[in-house]
Amino acid sequence: DIVMTQSPDSLAVSLGERATINCKSSQSVLYSSNNKNYLSWYQQKPGQPPKLLIYWASTRESGVPDRFSGSGSGTDFTLTINSLQAEDVAVYYCQQYYSNPPHTFGPGTKVEI
């Protein structure tokens, strides 16, 4: 199975500032035939199920604010939250969907104000 790691475990960001979360996969999740990275990001607020934010490493799901952006390729990825809002307090998970399931998740990064 592909192992996902994230850093940092948690971070505190002031309102209006930028949060940066890193995700690394144990093997490349870039599919050469279509040049797509099979990497997604989920947001989980307390007491709620996860919510899909970004897929193909950088495509925002419909309705996701544009302050959320994803980047990276191969094995190294980043989720950036620009101008952090109070409602962005959550745990963020990366997930690979490159191989057949199980589509493993990272350990999560907690974002606090």
Added chain:
Amino acid sequence: QVTLRESGPALVRPTQTLTLTCTFSGFSLTTSGMCVAWIRQPPGKALEYLARIDWDDDKFYNTSLKTRLTISKDTSKNQVVLTMTNMDPVDTATYYCARIRQQLADYWGQGALVTVSS
């Protein structure tokens, strides 16, 4: 409108078998490309992908748990059932079902907390 709801026992004794049902609406598991997955989350911990069943009845399991897991579907009832044998206190978690479309979990149930305790 897509909805999913998990149901099952809140408390399970060690060594017992857990049976969870995911009842969904707003999509059909007979539609090409549609899948349903089970994902769990121990209290305060990360998400763990358990199993997935596809529209064509393909099934996939967590590598380390596959001997204990069985996933099945009843398309007439719009339900997916997960069974997990030989439950242990470390299996205490919130169990989620999610719709999988194009490999992505785009809709999730609210989750069912299952506690394993004697």
